[in-house]
Structure formats: structure tokens, C-alpha cells
Amino acid sequence: MKREGQFAAKQSDSLPSLLNSYGEFHGWVHDKRVLGGLTFLIIGDPKGLYQVVARGDLAKDAAKINRQSYVLIKGTVRESKSNVSKYEVEAQEISVLNQADDLLPLDPASKTKSELTTRIFNRPLDLRDPSEREIFQMRAKTLSIIRGYLSNRGFIEVDTPKIIATASEGGAELFKVDYFGREAYLAQSPQLFKEELVLGLGKVFEIAHYFRAEKSNTVKHLSEFMSVDVEQAMATKESVMKLLEGLIKAIHGGLMRSGFNVSKLQGQFPVYTYSEIASAIGVKFGEDLGSDELNEFGKGKGYYFIVDWPLSLKPFYTMPKEGGLSESFDLMYEGLELASGGQRIHQYDLLVKRLKESGLNPESFAEHTKVYRWGMPPHAGWGLGLDRLMMVLSGRNNIREVVLYPRDAKHI
């Protein structure tokens, strides 16, 4: 269908092709400057910023338009000498399609950013700041690269329930739901479902939100986060680590090709054992590696893997390895854990034994464990925290910056 009238107006990316011609444009007033008899409007749209010059009576009217108002501009495109854009529009007509309030909760054009909480509670307006909007454009591109990468390798995208009857990652961080008078939970991960699904689908992935009642207020935890989960039949810990490393490299490459400012990755990601790091930072075998110590250890290291974690630190489904270790890994960036995964137990008896050893009741997991008597193949996989990956890619150090409407104990 042909777009007519104001709906046929264009955006900043059409400026070059309309040089010295008449054009109609729509956008918001990012900023304005009144100088002598001239009014300069800096117009913003999701693709960029450009200058509009208004003279005479038009300049007077333009000066009255509030910042952030939505406008339709008719005029001629010229080369610009301003430091805003290469092209500008010499306005013949400016119509205000919707005047914005005089006083706004934040100014997206300001060099000094408002407080994060103000920005989060006014996120739609915050997205009119090009540097904030770019994070979410990058996030969308990252998701499309991930889907392409996994689909091209034969993984089937699945979607599993988020209201569940049993915990998958341990009980402490569960949100309870009153489910028609019964107790149910919000899913912490798709772990049990994704493992079950390799039985018939072989290679699966899921990209979805999960819920953890994280009480600690940190820059890397949310109560609702997004995870990219993979599970593959006949895969090993090593092969799924390779898949994950390849994905991270594909994301960096794809974002660079799309014009985003991310670093080019070279060489293999280094692999350290838990014991190597534990002894370097003075942690006893079996204790978790603390955030402060990992920040110190990871400084300048970029992406790296930690393997051979003590079995006692990993969930019940993790395949044991000799010496009290497990066939598991974490992917780190500096001090930040981005993903964890490994080889899973595929034998029914061993799975039930590990449930008991982990202090869980195998009867509560009977609906899950029965699948392991139906010819479950050996399998491996991982879960990658998308929000944390976006922190790395965008260079932001608070997870709330890279999530549109973050959920934590304070924000809902």
C-alpha cells in the first residue's frame, strides 16, 4: 500500500539521496538554538540526528516548539557546515504533530545523564538519547546473530513453560506462584526441559526470560533476566565450549559489520582450571570463587573459560569427573561470569543418586527422571546470560543499563 500525506515522510537516512531536492521528514525536536533571526532545530529519529534551519516567521514559530515534540518538516536538503550532520534541511514548513510537555522528567540531549533510576522509570524518553538507544539496537542485532548462528548449525528453537512445579537450579532463589491453590514456581532456567528435549529433537536452543529472587543488590543480578540456552545430544563439554566460543566471535564480527563499535577478537579463549585460579587467589578447594577475587584475577584477560569445577559447587545434573571434579565450565569476561554449562548425566541411576547427594527428593523429580529411562543420549549444553553479554558488548558496568525495564528488588 502506498503511504500518503504525512505518513510518506522520511527519516534522516534519506537525506543523502535527496541532496538539493525537496523532501518531507518526521522526527522529534532533540534540541534547538535560536540565533539572531534564525532557529536551528536538531531533529532526532531512530536513525540519527540532523539540523533543520528555519528563517523569518518560520524561525519565530519554530522557537516556540518544545523539545521532544514530534514534528513534520518540509523543505530542501542541503549540505551542512554544522557539526551535527553532513546534511541539513532548509525548512519551508514545520508542523507540530504532537507538542511535548514543557517540563520533562529527563533531557535526552543533555551531556550529563540523569540518574539511572530516573532513566529506567522514564525509559521511552531515555531512548531518545542516541547512546542509550544504540544499546538496544545492538541487543536486537545480537539476538538475530545468535538465532542465525544456532539455526545454521541445525539447532531447533524451542519454548518451554515458565510456570513450573519443581526447581531446576536449587530452591533458594525461587519465586512462588499461587497456581489455582497449588504452589508453583517461576522458572529459574529451562534446564530440565532442554535436557528432556534432546531425546527427540537432538539439538535445541531457547532464548527466554527467567526469574530468580536475587535479594542481593549487585550490578550483575536481576530478578528477571534473559538467557540463551543450548542443549545437544552426543556433544561433549569441549564441543559445546567450542560452539560457545564460536558464537561469541560471530557476535563480535556481526556487530562490527553492522557498524557497532565492538572489539575484534583474536586467538582462542584461554582455559584455566578451577584449582589453578583457587590457588592463585587463595581459595580452599570446594569453596566458590568470590567476585572480588575474580575481578582481580580476570583483569585484562578478556574472555576465558574456567573448567574442572568441584562437583559440590555444581547442580545435580552435572556429569561427575574423577577427583571430586565435574565435567563443567564457566565462560568469563574479566571478573564477570557470562555462561555456565558442561556435560550432563544421562544415566537414570546416576541422576537419582546425584539428586539424593544434593539433598533433593528424587520423587519430586520423577516426571523429569523418567525420561532418562527412554534411551536418553549423552548430551551437553550451556546457558549464556544475554544481559551480562550486553554489558560486555556495550561497555556498561551495570546490568540495568542494558535491559529496557529491569526488574530487581527496587524496580518493578
Ligand code: AMO
Ligand atoms: P547459571 O545459573 O550459571 O546456569 O546461569 C547461566 C547464566 O545466566 C546468567 N544469570 C543471570 N543474569 C542476570 N541476573 C541473574 N540473576 C542471573 N542468574 C544467572 C549468568 C549465568 O552465567 N542451567 C544452567 C546453565 C546450563 O548449565 O546450561 C544455569 O542456569 O550469565
